[in-house]
Amino acid sequence: MKEGSLEAPTRHPIDWKNPEYHDEPKIVAEMERVFDICHGCRRCVSLCNTFPRLFDYVDGTDTGEVEAVPNEKFWDVVDQCYLCDMCYMVKCHTSAASVDVDFLTSCLPQGAQVRGGR
Numbered sequence: 001m002k003e004g005s006l007e008a009p010t011r012h013p014i015d016w017k018n019p020e021y022h023d024e025p026k027i028v029a030e031m032e033r034v035f036d037i038c039h040g041c042r043r044c045v046s047l048c049n050t051f052p053r054l055f056d057y058v059d060g061t062d063t064g065e066v067e068a069v070p071n072e073k074f075w076d077v078v079d080q081c082y083l084c085d086m087c088y089m090v091k092c093h094t095s096a097a098s099v100d101v102d103f104l105t106s107c108l109p110q111g112a113q114v115r116g117g118r
Contacts, residue, residue, distance in 0.1 A: 014108060031074045034106045036066040044087040044103075050080040051087070081107040 015021055038044065039058050044051045054077045061068035087103050 012105075014105065016108075028071050028074065030106050031078070032066055034101055034103055035069075035074070035077070037101050038103065039066050043090050047086040047090075048080065048082070048084060050077060050103075050107075053077050053080050078107050083107070 020026060035054055035058075038051065038054060042051070042055065045055060057069045057073045057077065058064060058066055081104070083104055085104065
């Protein structure tokens, strides 16, 4: 998919029945990885409340790095995502990117835990 395209985003099957899908340590590790990439790029800052919330948390740390953000704050960031797909259309979010980042898909298991009464 080309950046700025009007094509619908491609969604790949999600193995939500797999117990690892809800494995909190793996979820947190993936959030740290994706959030660190997003923090370095910041192209999505104007798209929704999710990214400014993430960047405010990162910028509020002593080091200015994702690893200094308490993991409890990650759930608040994920809770801001309403799966609008706007970030999906940004280059770093597509499979054509040099880095494998899929913010929306990484939010799904976390969002399920947040909304499920974590």
